[in-house]
Amino acid sequence: MIEFKNISKTFETDDGPVRAVQNVNLKINDGEVFGIVGFSGAGKSTLVRMLNGLETPTSGEVIINGKKINGLKGAELREQRKKIGTIFQHFNLLWSRTVLQNIEFPLELAGVDKKTREKKAKHLAEVVGLGERIHAYPAQLSGGQKQRVGIARALANDPDILISDEATSALDPQTTDEVLDLLERINEKLNLTIVIITHEMHVIRKLADTVAVMENGQVIEEGPVAEVFTHPKEDLTKRFVNAEVDANQTKDTQSVVKDLLERYPNGQLIQLRFHGGQVETPVVGSVIRQFPGLELSILEGSIHQLADSNSTIGTLFIQLLGTKEDIDGAIRLFHELRVETKVIDHE
Numbered sequence: 001m002i003e004f005k006n007i008s009k010t011f012e013t014d015d016g017p018v019r020a021v022q023n024v025n026l027k028i029n030d031g032e033v034f035g036i037v038g039f040s041g042a043g044k045s046t047l048v049r050m051l052n053g054l055e056t057p058t059s060g061e062v063i064i065n066g067k068k069i070n071g072l073k074g075a076e077l078r079e080q081r082k083k084i085g086t087i088f089q090h091f092n093l094l095w096s097r098t099v100l101q102n103i104e105f106p107l108e109l110a111g112v113d114k115k116t117r118e119k120k121a122k123h124l125a126e127v128v129g130l131g132e133r134i135h136a137y138p139a140q141l142s143g144g145q146k147q148r149v150g151i152a153r154a155l156a157n158d159p160d161i162l163i164s165d166e167a168t169s170a171l172d173p174q175t176t177d178e179v180l181d182l183l184e185r186i187n188e189k190l191n192l193t194i195v196i197i198t199h200e201m202h203v204i205r206k207l208a209d210t211v212a213v214m215e216n217g218q219v220i221e222e223g224p225v226a227e228v229f230t231h232p233k234e235d236l237t238k239r240f241v242n243a244e245v246d247a248n249q250t251k252d253t254q255s256v257v258k259d260l261l262e263r264y265p266n267g268q269l270i271q272l273r274f275h276g277g278q279v280e281t282p283v284v285g286s287v288i289r290q291f292p293g294l295e296l297s298i299l300e301g302s303i304h305q306l307a308d309s310n311s312t313i314g315t316l317f318i319q320l321l322g323t324k325e326d327i328d329g330a331i332r333l334f335h336e337l338r339v340e341t342k343v344i345d346h347e
């Protein structure tokens with residue numbers, strides 16, 4: 001288990017102190033995929049760099065399997081680092097070395113003999129699906145293949161923990177999904193603990209069991225992914241969840257919306273979003289009953305099923321025609337019923 005106990009990190013800079021991480025308490029269980037999401041500058045990398053000793057906390061303790069690791073030095077620190085593999089956004093490969101030689105590199109540093117490290121690197125190349133490309137150079141590989149090399153290299157020392165620092169941010173959506181699938185397989189097969197830093201909720205949804213949302217150096221929300229997706233508490237979390245759902249919305253919806261905005265210039269178009277059990281609540285019926293003078297048309301609806309759970313997020317586009325008073329009243333009622341309501345204005 002990884003434990004961050006009241007961890008803070010302040011950088012002293014010419015412009016004054018930067019409180020990059022503030023009083024963070026987190027527990028990450030063995031074999032878990034733990035996602036840390038937040039915008040740039042939230043403190044994600046600084047927090048995770050304290051895991052492999054690349055940063056030392058200003059205060060607090062980092063404990064891995066019961067052992068305090070901040071403060072470790074020399075051979076002990078090197079030994080600890082071997083138990084943690086990291087993959088990076090820009091792959092950090094050695095360009096003058098082949099795929100095989102890149103994967104072998106950490107083993108070389110660890111003093112493993114040539115025959116053993118070659119055998120292991122070949123096996124890892126197979127694991128990540130690059131068995132056919134072991135003699136290629138990084139420049140000859142696609143982004144997804146380069147990241148596969150990065151993953152194989154990170155696994156070379158048989159780590160207990162794999163850190164993924166924005167590892168899919170430079171990849172296109174399909175390649176991202178392929179790399180995430182690979183990480184999922186590795187997590188299952190090797191029972192590795194994976195800590196993923198990302199600004200994309202899609203990555204969290206696809207892979208993580210638990211998520212922590214960071215803002216201004218603090219963890220502002222934390223919990224099982226299905227729970228956080230269906231009942232986001234903080235505004236920032238809602239923004240991340242909504243951005244992810246919006247990204248999944250089809251172009252069709254956009255054209256239906258555009259079409260309706262054109263056809264009903266006087267009506268009010270509204271997007272409703274239902275989280276979890278709300279999907280089954282007769283919210284629309286309540287509004288119709290309370291405002292019988294309103295004409296309510298359902299234009300488009302979708303239900304988004306979250307991976308590994310029965311949780312759902314529903315989106316409904318409706319058109320309200322009626323008096324301004326009734327429309328405002330209906331919007332208030334949606335709010336009261338705790339349905340997220342977005343009024344789509346005519347441009």
Ligand SMILES: Nc1ncnc2c1ncn2[C@@H]1O[C@H](COP(=O)(O)OP(=O)(O)OP(=O)(O)O)[C@@H](O)[C@H]1O
Pocket residue numbers: 011012013018019020038039040041042043044045046047
């Ligand atoms: N070595 C450093 N010296 C001074 N300030 C730093 C240092 N490293 C990080 N910071 C500052 O700490 C804050 C948190 O940075 P951090 O890189 O941890 O955020 P992040 O959430 O990982 O963002 P990004 O994804 O952009 O890296 C930022 O304000 C950053 O400028």
